[in-house]
Amino acid sequence: MNSWDEIRTAYHVARMGTVSGAADALGVHHATVIRHIDALEQRLGAKLFQRHARGYTATEAGEDLLRVAQTTDDQFSQLTNRIKGRGAEVAGELVVTSVESMGPQLVPVLAEFQAQHPQLSIRYLTGSRLLRLEYGEAHVAIRAGNPPDQPDNVVQPFFRMKFAMYAAKSYGRRHGFPERKEDLRKHRFVAFDETGARAPFSRWLRDHVPAENVVFVSGDSRVLENAVYAGAGIGFLPVYGAVQRDDLVRVIDPDDSWTVPVWLVTHVDLHRSAKVQALLSHLKAQIKRWDVE
Amino acid sequence: MNSWDEIRTAYHVARMGTVSGAADALGVHHATVIRHIDALEQRLGAKLFQRHARGYTATEAGEDLLRVAQTTDDQFSQLTNRIKGRGAEVAGELVVTSVESMGPQLVPVLAEFQAQHPQLSIRYLTGSRLLRLEYGEAHVAIRAGNPPDQPDNVVQPFFRMKFAMYAAKSYGRRHGFPERKEDLRKHRFVAFDETGARAPFSRWLRDHVPAENVVFVSGDSRVLENAVYAGAGIGFLPVYGAVQRDDLVRVIDPDDSWTVPVWLVTHVDLHRSAKVQALLSHLKAQIKRWDVE
């Protein structure tokens, strides 16, 4: 069945009982209404209305159409109300994604945000696969490293994640802690499996430590964290997470060159919605939590 | 909400996932689809789809629309199936109207017809007010007297209703029965309250019987019938109904000049439908029942 507009026209004729009344209600000329009805009846091969001097009265088929189109009209107006109101309220679903290493920092913040908006359901997706905003897979993405440069995305700086070099106390009991820069050559390290050396501190490591001293390598940041905790070696950890553990010792203080910028990324189509804006402002309010030395 | 066609377009885009696919399904150019979506989104003030190089993926609002429009599509196709199939089968409602005096003859015939078509529901309307076919108030009308001459109505002769003059036996016991034409002047009569004398036999009565002998007058034919039954006077009754009562005596045999033609009238728009045709042929098959002397 094609041409839903003609059904809508017939619906108003059946409701009003006259072509002119329907034309007024639809905001079109009555000639248009007549043509729509004629076309629709011809396609259906049945008369929808009895024409007479006082107007159009619906036949059985016309009354059947009236009933169906009535509910359709109701459903469509409800739909438009939902869609129009959707942007205004913080409700529905909100999909957030980030690299998995940020989970421990993000989860409590997201939980707090959800508590402030009970109508909202949050999906926090982490994974090796980068969820793509332009396919609608996520509403807000938190990305680290170089500023993302997708044309349809709106990118804003979130905060700067400071890294320092840590070792577990258990490591110090076995190997001691390096006290001077030269001591580093005699220690063992854990590091990212990034031969491309994207993170700034992995380049630093390559420059200051012989490759054979890197004894534990993984692509998963949480694995590296746990390797440091277990005393497998010295490694870079985000300051925010490390200060909360008393089994760690800071070997080298944070350096500006190690800092990784973190970005808030949204698709341009969703950036204006109240839902996304509320989350963004909530996230930015939490920056100071993570701005520790 | 106006422009249901744009909703239909958006529905197909959400279903297909691409503009081109929706354009194929709709049989229009893909530029048209893009314009529809743009217009709809602008009116709604919300994005329905995320645009990317591989197609369009529905946002929350778009998926909401998909669900609503899906059911709408189903209901519309069911509706068109019903309407297209309606003419072919004898089902639904069938409104028949006639002058009320024909009820006793018509009701058993209509009941039999209904029994042959269980899907059909018959409304047999009688009333002083003439139901108008061109307003869709009835599908089939049974009219007596002069041939109806409405332009949009298709009229065909049904049968010729014979009248004769009857009196109740109780009347005969009190006043005797007229045996010769001259005796009529001494008897009492019941007659229609038609000063215009539409029925042919009421003109006959005026010519052969003094006005003061007409002692019972009514505009309701059933009242007149009962007046004859009660012995109030001699009166014209249809032969078909009178022969079934053994308390009546025929005073004068039917005369051709008293015969009233009866017509089957349908509106031209409904005349072709199987439902109406079935009733018409069924009615015509019953003529012989009423063709009694």
Next chain:
DNA sequence: CAGCGAGTGTTCGATTTTGCACAGGGTGCG
């Protein structure tokens, strides 16, 4: 890495749709 296919988006001319003016007819009221 270059070519190819699929898909989006935009512009311009053609076609369809729409609106306007007017004619015709029925109904009701004074």
Next chain:
DNA sequence: CGCACCCTGTGCAAAATCGAACACTCGCTG
């Protein structure tokens, strides 16, 4: 009984819509 009003119906011009062609982007494959 006539008149005024409301409704339907129809040609014609204007406007909005649609379709064809082209440019561009992305992802896949040999």
